[in-house]
Amino acid sequence: MALSSFVLNTHPFSFRVSTDIEQIVESVKLLYGDAVELDSRISLPYYEIKIKHTSLARKLFKSQSQFFCDQREPFLPMPIDKCLAMFEWGLNWVVSAHEFRHVILHSAVLAKGDKAVLFPAPPGSGKSTLTSWLSHNGWRLLSDEMALMTPNTTQVTPFVRPICLKNNAIALAKEWFPDGRFSHISPNTHKGDVIHLSPPQASWHERFNTAEVVAIVYPQYSTSTFCDIYELTKAEAFSTLTTNAFNYGVLGGTGFTTLTNLVEKCQTFEVKYNNLEELQSFLENDVL
Template structure:
């Protein structure tokens, strides 16, 4: 039996061929009305994905999940219970590998009062926990993973997706946000235990509302440090943004000029913190205002 579905996630539409029931159930829970069984009349498909079990005897004795994008398989199969997380990661890979109309930076994006802040960060920095906190405390989630920036501008386009939480942040998020919707847990992935938290109503309502970048913040969660703030010079900010840009080499000059525009026109900070409320106050008072 198949459980195919369509995800309408501006600026992209994904067709997902799928025979794993809980993947469909999780997608419906995470995306609500943006997940449907058929394509809307005025839409066209940008990417065709597949998430399926391995088939054959392995399906019985050691079930796995396989991800394909346009019939190409970029990843090795994962444990069957990790199938939904694999789909989310596969969607990230698909956009990063194939989309060239935006400069794409590995970054969370949060908006307040029409102004957006980028939060580029490597795994383990606490980015997604900070994102979840801000998204439930007066900020609009534009993305947890990707900043889609219009070339030669500071305009960022939303790509609203679930927030990916890992390990110790999972029980914290469930305690802090008991009314939020969470996916099933993917245990023992290469990132540890992983769960996805659905975008809230304000994020979905604003899924086509762009914003102008007014700041770049590189977050570092550190239990031993109260809030420490360091303003970066343009060279430091440039190098870190380039390191986090998925398609910098592929796009070339437009990516260079876009990142240069950002570092010349907005301030960049590196922060160390152990209290999310302190970070929110800094962002609201010193970056947004």
């Protein structure tokens, strides 16, 4: 297809996306719904994004995709069947590398009403599986990847986007949510097989509504553990939270004050579990 463009309005950011990959256009429309403006002249975007085929020769014989932000190329080209994963990871890179109005934590964020819980966790912890479960069972998704904290407060701004599921979690999510809006699978990435799931409409409708963080929960899926809960000390909570902060060092005193404020005002737990319903019950009855 010829190069086309659209604007993706993912509050609080917008991206003008130019692409010649039909799979990108169709997948983004499916996953983001009315956050996509097909007339790219309507809005003034924060960032200019391009994801396109590589050279004509590669397009014909070994199809690959490239991702650019304002002419910078942060990744090596990837096979075209991984283009959506590249696009989503590219958006993560753009925000984490350029955004300094918020203190950014690598964390899922979900809320009931205006009370939010942060779920920072490393890869393999089951964070996104938990995110998909809660967002389809009465919670609203603010983010699967990034907590955008207003400096010096406990207020978090939504950055609603699709949930990234990997490997065994893909079949589980398709069984749990047969009517969910799933992308195609991006196979054999460095994270394994990857698929994206659009959150329920309620999360999209409330994507402009901030929430107050009341707790921080570090989830770790464990096949042998039903639901074990450990409360962290303030020192443990602060130390662990700093390792999940993208721009903490760059923001200096503002970053330090924001994380200190979170730790002082929020309960912090580490949870090992193999039962999502039990974990949800703990969150709703003992945390919120």
